[in-house]
Amino acid sequence: MLLLLGTSIATAQDGLSSIPVSETFSENGSYKIKSIAFNNTPGNIDGVSYVYNGEQLMYQIPRSFDMLLDNSTRIVLSNDGRIVVYYHNKKYRPEKEYDNVVVYKEGVLFGSFTTDQYAACSSKDNDCTVLYNNYDAVIDYKRSDYGKSDYKKVLRSMDEDEEWLHNKMLVIKDNIIYTVSGKKKISVFHTDNLVLEKDVDFDKLYPFIKDFPSPKTTVLNVPKTRMTIDQFTEKKSGETLNQLIEKRFNLKSVSRNDKSAAQEFKLYHVSMTGYMTRYGFLELTSLNVDPIFNKEELVQYIDDLRFDPSTIDDVLPRQYFNYYAMSYRNPNENVARDEKIAYDKAIKDERLRRERLDTINGFFIPRSLEESFAQLDKIMPLNERQILVSLENQPDKYNSDAGGLGIWIRTNWGIIDGSRFQTYFNERNLYDPKEISAIIVSQYIKYLKKENQVARNWERTHPRI
Numbered sequence: 318m319l320l321l322l323g324t325s326i327a328t329a330q331d332g333l334s335s336i337p338v339s340e341t342f343s344e345n346g347s348y349k350i351k352s353i354a355f356n357n358t359p360g361n362i363d364g365v366s367y368v369y370n371g372e373q374l375m376y377q378i379p380r381s382f383d384m385l386l387d388n389s390t391r392i393v394l395s396n397d398g399r400i401v402v403y404y405h406n407k408k409y410r411p412e413k414e415y416d417n418v419v420v421y422k423e424g425v426l427f428g429s430f431t432t433d434q435y436a437a438c439s440s441k442d443n444d445c446t447v448l449y450n451n452y453d454a455v456i457d458y459k460r461s462d463y464g465k466s467d468y469k470k471v472l473r474s475m476d477e478d479e480e481w482l483h484n485k486m487l488v489i490k491d492n493i494i495y496t497v498s499g500k501k502k503i504s505v506f507h508t509d510n511l512v513l514e515k516d517v518d519f520d521k522l523y524p525f526i527k528d529f530p531s532p533k534t535t536v537l538n539v540p541k542t543r544m545t546i547d548q549f550t551e552k553k554s555g556e557t558l559n560q561l562i563e564k565r566f567n568l569k570s571v572s573r574n575d576k577s578a579a580q581e582f583k584l585y586h587v588s589m590t591g592y593m594t595r596y597g598f599l600e601l602t603s604l605n606v607d608p609i610f611n612k613e614e615l616v617q618y619i620d621d622l623r624f625d626p627s628t629i630d631d632v633l634p635r636q637y638f639n640y641y642a643m644s645y646r647n648p649n650e651n652v653a654r655d656e657k658i659a660y661d662k663a664i665k666d667e668r669l670r671r672e673r674l675d676t677i678n679g680f681f682i683p684r685s686l687e688e689s690f691a692q693l694d695k696i697m698p699l700n701e702r703q704i705l706v707s708l709e710n711q712p713d714k715y716n717s718d719a720g721g722l723g724i725w726i727r728t729n730w731g732i733i734d735g736s737r738f739q740t741y742f743n744e745r746n747l748y749d750p751k752e753i754s755a756i757i758v759s760q761y762i763k764y765l766k767k768e769n770q771v772a773r774n775w776e777r778t779h780p781r782i
Contacts (some may be wrong), residue, residue, distance in 0.1 A: 337361075337383040338537040338632055344489050344530065347371065348398035355592065356637040357541055359410025363591065363637060368398055368424070376424040384536050385537060387452045391487045393494050394534050399423050401596040402508065404487065406446040407433070417447045419512065428511065430745040436498035437516035446499035480525060480573035488529035490754045495526050509682045523634075539630045546589060546641030549624045552597060558619070559643055562587070563667055565618060566610060575644075583656035584644040585609045594635040597626040602637075668735035680729045682736045687772035688758055689730075689738070690764050697722075702765055709762050716755045723754035745779045 337354045347370065354364040364381025369376055382392045382403045389406040401421040407417050416429035417440075430447075431440065438445035440549055452775065486497045494506040501518040503526075547559035554561070559570050568585065571578045578584065587610065591601040606612050629636040647653040677683055683689040697705070700742055704723065708714045717721030730738050733751045740755045756775075764771045 322588060332504075334541055334543075334638070335538045336541050337381065337385065338539045339384040339392070339534055340537075341384075341394055341532050341534040342539055343394040343396050343398060344492070344532070345396045346533075347396070348375075350392065350394045350401060352382040352384070352392070353633060354631065355617050355635055356639070360405075360415065361408060361509075362414055365634065368394070368401070370398055370563075372732065374541065376419055379531060381433070381485050382742055383448045384534060384618060386481065386536070388450045388486065389446075389448060389452075390486060391393035391448060391496075391532065392485070392506070392534065393489060395775050396492050396654075400427075400508045400511075402506065404447050404496065406432075406448055406499075408440075418506075422541070430513070432498075435504055435513065435515065436496075436706055437504070438500045439501060442500075444499040446485075447496060447504075449482050449497040449499055451483055454479075463663050477522075485527075485529075485531050488526055488531050489688075490526070490529045494523070496531065520596065537632065539632050540627050542593075542630075542636060542638075544628060546591065546593075546638050547643050549599065549628060550627050552623050558624075558641075559624070560620070562615075562643075563645070566645070567648065569648040571644045571646055573642050573644055578646070579644070581657065582646040582650070584662045586642070586644050588616075588642040590636040590637070590639045590641070592637050593624065593626070593629055593630075595626050595629070595633065597624045598622075599624060600635070671731055671735040672737050672740050677731055677736060678729070682730055684777055685772065686757065686760060688763055689726075690772065693761055706765050707763055709759075712759070715758050716751065718751075723751065726754045726757055727751070744781045747779070 319414055322435045327490070336357045338352065340351050341351050349369045350366055350370070352364065352366040354361055354609060356363060361383060362380040364383075366378040366380065366382055368376055370379070382401070383405075384390050384392065386496075386725050391404045392399070393402045393404075397731050399422060403419050403421075413419070413429045414426060418435045419426060419431045420428040432445055432447050433440050435443060444709075446528055450571050482497060482705050492508045494508065496504050496506070497519060498504065498776075502515070503519055503522050505514040505517060508514075522638055526733055537735065540704040547557060547600055549558045553557070555582055556564075564572055571582070571584055573586075574655070585606075585607040587606050589604045591599050591603075593599055599622065601616060601619060604612060604616060606615060612655060647656060671677060671764070683692055696703075705715060712723075715721045718724060727750045730736060732742075732753050739753070742748075747756070760775055
C-alpha cells in the first residue's frame with residue numbers, strides 16, 4: 318500500500334547519434350520487415366514496423382524492433398511473412414511486449430518468453446541471456462569508430478568458435494530458429510508450429526548448424542535531430558515556436574539556465590514533449606504550463622501550426638522529442654520585478670500558514686522524528702514494515718523518485734511544499750527533501766529493529782541551529 322517499491326527502468330539516451338531503423342529478410346528472401354523507431358531510447362518500442370511481400374505491403378505492427386550494434390538483438394521473419402520473432406537480451410519493462418523473446422503473428426502479439434523461460438537458465442546469472450553476446454570482448458572499438466556515422470566493425474583475433482558465435486549466435490533453416498544463449502546452450506524454436514526445445518548441448522548441435530545462415534539484416538544510420546522543440550521553425554512565418562509563443566502571449570522568453578533572471582523576475586514556465594511528423598505537424602504527448610497560460614488555447618494554437626519537416630530524416634514518419642522547457646516573463650522589467658516580489662511574499666505567507674497546520678490534505682503532520690514513527694506504525698501494515706527492514710541497505714528501493722515510502726513521505730508530510738515537519742529538519746540545517754525522507758525512513762528502520770532511543774539519539778547528533 319505505502320511501500321510502492323521503486324523499479325529501475327532505464328530511460329536515458331543510449332549515447333548514439335542515430336535512430337534504429339532496420340530491414341530484415343526472410344530466409345527465402347521473399348519477405349521483408351522494415352522496422353522504424355521514433356527515438357533512440359534503450360528498450361524503446363515506440364515506432365512502426367512494415368512487413369512486405371516483395372514490394373507489396375502486407376501489414377504493419379505498431380511498434381519498433383530495434384536492432385542494436387552490440388549483438389544483443391535479432392529479428393526473424395518466417396518464410397511466409399506471417400511470423401515475426403524478436404530477441405532482446407534486456408527486458409526494460411514488465412509488460413509482455415518487452416519480454417526477451419516476443420512472437421507476433423500477422424501483426425498481433427501471439428506469445429512471449431522471458432530469458433528464464435526461453436534459455437533454460439536463471440536471468441539472475443550474469444551470463445544468462447537469450448543470445449550469446451561476446452561483442453565487448455571481440456570488437457576493436459577504436460579501430461571500428463564505434464558510435465560514429467562511419468562505424469565499420471573491426472574484430473580482434475579470437476578462436477573459431479568465438480568468431481562463429483559473434484556472427485551466428487542465431488541461425489535459421491527451414492523456418493526453425495537456433496539460438497545460442499549466454500550459457501552456451503542452444504534453444505530451438507519452430508516458427509511453423511511455435512514449439513520450443515531448449516537446453517540443447519552446444520557441442521552436440523554445433524556441427525549440424527554451423528553452416529546455417531543468419532537473417533539478412535541491414536541497419537541504417539538515421540541521424541537523430543538534436544534540436545529542441547522551441548527551435549522548430551514555422552513554414553509560413555519563418556519564426557521559431559519560441560518566438561511565436563512570445564508574440565501570442567505578449568511575453569519575453571528567458572533561458573532556464575539564466576539564474577539571475579530567476580532571482581530578479583517572476584518567470585512562467587512551459588514544458589512539453591511530442592512528435593514532429595514528416596508533414597510538419599507537432600503532435601503533443603505532454604504539456605505542462607503555469608496558470609498564466611491558457612493550456613487549451615496553447616494546445617489548439619500549436620496544433621494549427623505547420624513546421625518545416627526537414628528537421629527530421631526522410632526515412633522517419635515522425636520523431637519523438639522529449640525536451641522543451643522555456644521560461645517567460647512580462648516584457649516590462651519593472652512589472653516583472655513587482656510580480657516576483659508579490660510571488661515571493663505569497664509563497665512565504667503560504668509556508669507560514671502550512672507550518673501552523675497539524676493536518677494537510679487529510680494527512681496528520683508529525684512534529685518530530687519520534688512522532689513520525691508513531692504515525693508510520695499506525696498506517697503501515699506489519700508485512701510492509703517487515704519488507705522495509707529487509708531493504709535497510711537499499712535506499713534506491715524505499716526512497717526512489719519512482720516509488721517507495723520516501724516519496725510518499727515527501728508528498729504527504731509537506732517535506733517539499735512546507736509543513737511543521739519540514740521546519741523541524743530545516744532548523745537542523747537539513748533542506749533537501751530526498752535527504753530528509755531518507756533520514757526518516759532509515760531511522761524508522763532502526764526503530765523497527767528495536768534500537769534504543771533512536772529519535773533522541775538522532776536529535777542529539779542533529780541539534781537545532
